[in-house]
Amino acid sequence: MQKLFINGGKKLYGKIKIDKSKNAILPLLAGAIMVEGEVVFEDVPPLSDVVNMCKILQSLGGSVVWQENNLVVDMTNLSAHDILSPLASKLRSSIFALGPLLSRAKIAKIAYPGGCEIGLRPIDIHLSAMRTLGAKIVEKNGYIYANGSAMEGADIVLDFPSVGATENAMMGAVLTRGITRIFNSAKEPEIVDLQNFLNKCGAKISGAGTNQITVEGVSKLHGCLYSTIPDRISGGSFLLTVAMCGGDVEIENFLPYHNQALLSKIKQTACFYDIKNDKIKIRSDGKLTTFGEVETAVYPGFPTDLQPQIMALASVCEGYTLIEENLFESRFLHVSELKKMGADIRCKNNVCIVHGKDKLFGAEVSSADLRGGMALVMAGLRGEGYTTVSGVEYIDRGYYQIEKILSQVGADIKRIEE
Ligand code: UD1
Numbered sequence: 001m002q003k004l005f006i007n008g009g010k011k012l013y014g015k016i017k018i019d020k021s022k023n024a025i026l027p028l029l030a031g032a033i034m035v036e037g038e039v040v041f042e043d044v045p046p047l048s049d050v051v052n053m054c055k056i057l058q059s060l061g062g063s064v065v066w067q068e069n070n071l072v073v074d075m076t077n078l079s080a081h082d083i084l085s086p087l088a089s090k091l092r093s094s095i096f097a098l099g100p101l102l103s104r105a106k107i108a109k110i111a112y113p114g115g116c117e118i119g120l121r122p123i124d125i126h127l128s129a130m131r132t133l134g135a136k137i138v139e140k141n142g143y144i145y146a147n148g149s150a151m152e153g154a155d156i157v158l159d160f161p162s163v164g165a166t167e168n169a170m171m172g173a174v175l176t177r178g179i180t181r182i183f184n185s186a187k188e189p190e191i192v193d194l195q196n197f198l199n200k201c202g203a204k205i206s207g208a209g210t211n212q213i214t215v216e217g218v219s220k221l222h223g224c225l226y227s228t229i230p231d232r233i234s235g236g237s238f239l240l241t242v243a244m245c246g247g248d249v250e251i252e253n254f255l256p257y258h259n260q261a262l263l264s265k266i267k268q269t270a271c272f273y274d275i276k277n278d279k280i281k282i283r284s285d286g287k288l289t290t291f292g293e294v295e296t297a298v299y300p301g302f303p304t305d306l307q308p309q310i311m312a313l314a315s316v317c318e319g320y321t322l323i324e325e326n327l328f329e330s331r332f333l334h335v336s337e338l339k340k341m342g343a344d345i346r347c348k349n350n351v352c353i354v355h356g357k358d359k360l361f362g363a364e365v366s367s368a369d370l371r372g373g374m375a376l377v378m379a380g381l382r383g384e385g386y387t388t389v390s391g392v393e394y395i396d397r398g399y400y401q402i403e404k405i406l407s408q409v410g411a412d413i414k415r416i417e418e
Pocket of ligand 1: 022023024026092093121122123124125126127160161162163164165186190303304305327328329
């Protein structure tokens with residue numbers, strides 16, 4: 001079993017370069033299922049979720065080849081339409097294949113998806129969108145059986161602006177005859193990226209980034225070369241890490257307009273940052289004041305994917321901080337672990353009150369989900385003494401070689417086998 005071993009208390013100095021976005025590349029890889037021809041994705045981090053998504057594409061008859069850092073995908077010879085449980089259970093994003101398979105092959109059989117256990121994470125909105133497009137769907141024995149032979153463009157109204165359901169609805173409509181309008185769509189930057197990619201392949205999509213997306217069905221998609229957006233959650237995580245540990249770090253590939261909600265909180269904590277184009281330089285002496293409160297919301301609100309990390313920060317911000325989680329009902333798995341490190345946190349339902357302390361201490365802790373795991377790493381880096389973080393496989397889903405990135409800016413962190 002692998003663990004991260006941290007000797008805390010070091011300030012961080014230097015540069016960090018942010019990778020391409022995990023949450024952007026996963027739906028794009030699914031989108032490639034619809035393409036006849038070669039798609040080259042530039043500079044893709046080989047995260048475990050990405051590798052598992054590639055296995056799904058290969059299981060469908062596709063060719064996926066790494067050429068240095070580029071990922072070359074060719075789904076011309078799509079020969080299967082089913083994703084079995086062992087693969088689907090590895091990642092939630094396996095459900096992204098539903099829309100593309102229905103769009104292109106008009107048939108799909110997909111096992112219920114897995115993913116981080118941060119809440120119930122149903123897929124009813126995805127299925128409802130496909131049904132609105134005319135797909136016949138039967139749920140049986142842990143599988144979704146979908147037939148799209150009668151699919152046609154339609155008006156889809158999402159019950160909630162789910163990111164994944166918006167992406168699936170867009171993809172379901174791309175090779176489906178007629179005009180589809182998606183109302184109450186999610187507005188996340190990853191959705192704009194999906195629109196840009198699919199349009200580069202010949203799709204006709206407009207409106208991504210607003211709450212109404214229009215897709216005009218086309219008959220075929222062709223290959224292209226594409227470079228996804230930088231990972232705003234990774235960028236935000238490292239920004240918070242430097243704020244928490246203290247130091248002076250330049251973060252490259254950080255798009256400030258994707259992280260406005262975070263920046264407005266950081267501004268209130270008494271650290272300084274300076275933005276030039278896609279670079280942010282953050283300086284902190286580690287003596288921070290509370291930003292008062294934060295509530296997670298759909299974009300452009302504060303991202304739920306940064307809630308655990310900002311809670312770690314709040315645990316060393318002088319004063320009281322109120323944290324409200326509004327997206328996922330079980331997203332406080334990190335709280336008990338942060339408390340082992342000396343954090344003072346009390347939670348009821350979806351709200352936690354954090355009483356900031358100057359000091360945290362090293363402890364043996366265990367991550368139970370990706371972003372919660374990052375919060376524990378942050379606390380370990382700030383804490384006095386030694387911390388071991390188990391459950392590294394969760395962290396590896398979203399941060400490629402985290403120990404390497406952090407060591408490069410002076411953190412004392414290594415991966416150990418036990
Ligand atoms: C995406 C992100 C994830 C992020 C989340 C919210 C990817 C690969 N993952 O996940 O990192 O935390 O957005 O920003 O992009 N819901 C339903 N029924 C559905 C679908 C969703 O009830 O059919 C609920 C979910 O349980 C959750 C809320 O809607 O409470 C938001 O989920 P959603 O936006 O769909 O998140 P994901 O697309 O799974």
